[in-house]
Amino acid sequence: MIESRSYAAVSHRFASSNFELHLALDLIPGWNVLFGPSGSGKTTFLRAATGLLRPDSGLVRVDDEVWFDSERGIFLPPERRNSGYVAQRPALFPHLTVEENVAFGLRLTPADTSHRTAEMMDLFHCSHLASRRPDELSGGEQQRVALARAIARRPKILLLDEPFRGLDFELRDAILSDLESWVAASRTPVLAVSHDVVEICQLGAQVTRIAAGRVVDSGPAATILAPYRERILRRLES
């Protein structure tokens, strides 16, 4: 019995590597974290949710809107799904300024576009970077802009593929706190994937642990991460 308004079930087999992914998740408003080692299928699951990959079978329903249903032959391409997606690399468009990057996905009147862009840049503290190009930004600034761009369209779901990789603890914490205010206000489901236990401690909430393309266990972060307590403490001390 599926109760939540957002749900993603994906089955996919890569013929070249024989890797099989069979994952199903209820996506609650707020943070949902997919945790597992590299190569366990986290990114594949996210790409299937955004529509960048068409899985062999499954169902992706977000806010009661069906984006993919293999049984009914429904597949919406990524541009027709209102999802926000931030990958490991920020993928900012180098020929556009920060402001133009944030406004890229907006289909509003010029005045509304300008207003929404300013609001997003404010939220992520990057208004002072508005006229800069991506190659003039630090890694943390690039991630802020990528997040502002992803949520400027007010997506129905936000998908984060280890977007804080390579950032130090404090910077990650600062960006997360900016994002948190939007998540709390919008009650949008956020699906973040990570293999970093410290990062997951920061993200918190509902954690699903996967390995080799299948769910191992699922529950509150404190329960799922309990076996990693020593490692987390060592990392935090260091």
Next chain:
Amino acid sequence: MDFEALGVTLRLAIVTTLILLVVAMPLAWWLAHGRSRWRAAVELLTTLPLVLPPTVLGFYLLWLLGPLSAPGLVLTRWIGHPLTFTFNGLVIGSVIYSLPFAVQPLRAGFSSVPLDWLDTAATLGANARQRFWRIVLPSSRLAIAGAGALVFVHTVGEFGVVLMLGGNIPGATRTLSLVVYDQVQDFRYAAANLTSLLLVAISLLGLLAIYVLRMRGRRD
């Protein structure tokens, strides 16, 4: 100075460049990012004019576009006259002859556009056409300009295909490189030198444009 031939040469180079940029862009994109098993075969075919003697290419085009071949006969009946020894026929020949000079730099430019930019643009609501206009084109502008300059210079200097397919008709298919040939045949070396210097100047300008674009590309 044969200004009529200069006019034909420039017109041929401009028309060929414009047609090739339009034709070669989707082809180069497909070669850069397509997954078809036919890709290698198509790449081989598009590169062939680079190594084929121009007279051989000109001979086959003369046969293909003339009334002696079945496609040429159909074409002749359709448009009312053969395409051989006309400016339009010359344009077709130049487009085929210069195809690799457009496809190769465009393909290199398109290959350097990271696919995650396009994926991100798609998740931001951009469809395939918008992704091409808003991401691929601006990111590849130097490669496109470089391909245009290369095709232009190459077409200006064309000889074998022009001679075989065009027939050296003044005002219609006679280009500057044919004028040099005729002037040398008539022992008019001073005039041949002047025409050649003009071709050298055009080629140098084209190469300078390509060099400047490459420098800008490295700086960016």
